[in-house]
Amino acid sequence: AQKVTQAQTEIxxxxxxxxxxxxxxxxxxxxxxxxxxKQPPSGELVFLIRRNSFDEQNEIxxxxxxxxxxxxxxxxxxxxxxxVVDSAVYFCALSEGGSQGNLIFGKGTxxxxxx
Amino acid sequence: xxxxxxxxxxxxxxxxxxxxxxxxxxxxxxSLFWYQQALGQGPxxxxxxxxxxxxxxxxxxxxxxxxxxPEGSVSTLKIQRTQQEDSAVYLCASSTMSGGxxxxxxxxxxxxxxxx
Numbered sequence: 729a730q731k732v733t734q735a736q737t738e739i740x741x742x743x744x745x746x747x748x749x750x751x752x753x754x755x756x757x758x759x760x761x762x763x764x765x766k767q768p769p770s771g772e773l774v775f776l777i778r779r780n781s782f783d784e785q786n787e788i789x790x791x792x793x794x795x796x797x798x799x800x801x802x803x804x805x806x807x808x809x810x811x812v813v814d815s816a817v818y819f820c821a822l823s824e825g826g827s828q829g830n831l832i833f834g835k836g837t838x839x840x841x842x843x
Numbered sequence: 844x845x846x847x848x849x850x851x852x853x854x855x856x857x858x859x860x861x862x863x864x865x866x867x868x869x870x871x872x873x874s875l876f877w878y879q880q881a882l883g884q885g886p887x888x889x890x891x892x893x894x895x896x897x898x899x900x901x902x903x904x905x906x907x908x909x910x911x912x913p914e915g916s917v918s919t920l921k922i923q924r925t926q927q928e929d930s931a932v933y934l935c936a937s938s939t940m941s942g943g944x945x946x947x948x949x950x951x952x953x954x955x956x957x958x959x
Contacts, residue, residue: 732885771953773934773950778947819885819886821885828874828893829876829948830891830902831948835884836884836885
């Protein structure tokens, strides 16, 4: 069965600290896609990244970086030098290759960045 | 450019009432998804349309839930005889390519439904 686990329910950091959000997934498909979305207090989900199962290269985009490790079924997200505007709920999601593209979400990690 | 829009943003219904939630996807997006997000949880898939065809409704929790997209653009999610457990945020998302398998889904702001 497919599943996404975000073990960290809430994280609180002080501005400029680095923070890593964990994501572990389960799937039997060999082809799948992993996503991270941000949900600020306004409620609208904002796409951050998509990674397919054949591409294990880590990715960096500004202060954001992602570490994909198939050996541990993990797709972790790191924010470097966190800012107050990073405060939000972050969701990791999985889409299986044999599906219509619907996303399977984790329960989310609420990140609070204090000034 | 215009993103995905949903209306109403907030809906309060008495138990037993019928409600209709509207989604306007991004123009030209063939794929449209509905999700239900309970408080403190991640969104859960309800149903999927490719143009006007409803290809997957496996996530609809009961036969009180019905969705349509008759002209392949605007979609409506209808809930009949609402129950308290239906209280949640209903999210609509659209994407390019059939199935949206490779492309990101763009989400609307959601409709917060409260059933009293």
